[in-house]
Amino acid sequence: MRVELTKFKVKANKSHKVDEWMKYIEENMDDALLTLEGEKMYVETIFREQEGNHEYLYWYSVQESDMEDDEDLKINQQLVDFFDECIDKTFQPLDLDASVVMMPKRIRNAMFNSGQEDDYEEPVD
Numbered sequence: 001m002r003v004e005l006t007k008f009k010v011k012a013n014k015s016h017k018v019d020e021w022m023k024y025i026e027e028n029m030d031d032a033l034l035t036l037e038g039e040k041m042y043v044e045t046i047f048r049e050q051e052g053n054h055e056y057l058y059w060y061s062v063q064e065s066d067m068e069d070d071e072d073l074k075i076n077q078q079l080v081d082f083f084d085e086c087i088d089k090t091f092q093p094l095d096l097d098a099s100v101v102m103m104p105k106r107i108r109n110a111m112f113n114s115g116q117e118d119d120y121e122e123p124v125d
Helices: 015-027 029-038 074-086 105-112
Strands: 002-010 041-051 054-063 094-096
Touching: 015 029, 015 041, 015 054, 015 074, 029 041
Parallel strands: none
Antiparallel strands: 002 054, 002 094, 041 054
């Protein structure tokens, strides 16, 4: 299992494009969820932060260690286009380290063992 949190800086004057992207995701949630399935991602959450004159996006995800990209879906191309237009490439994305992951066994079982009652065993990377 991989749990990730990454911070990205939004380019100046692109907050309206971030608004448009969030609306696009909401309006195309079925495609977004298909993407998660294909990538073996169980949770993906996007947070926004305004700090002074700068805006940041934080991507949080819980996924299997052997995730795959599903590049064929339209929403993935939209994400690439969004990053090209809105994410400041001069800011090194910040990958925050998960010190502790707390997840009840029943949730792990539901996520990783298709709901079976067996004890979850973490895959070896």
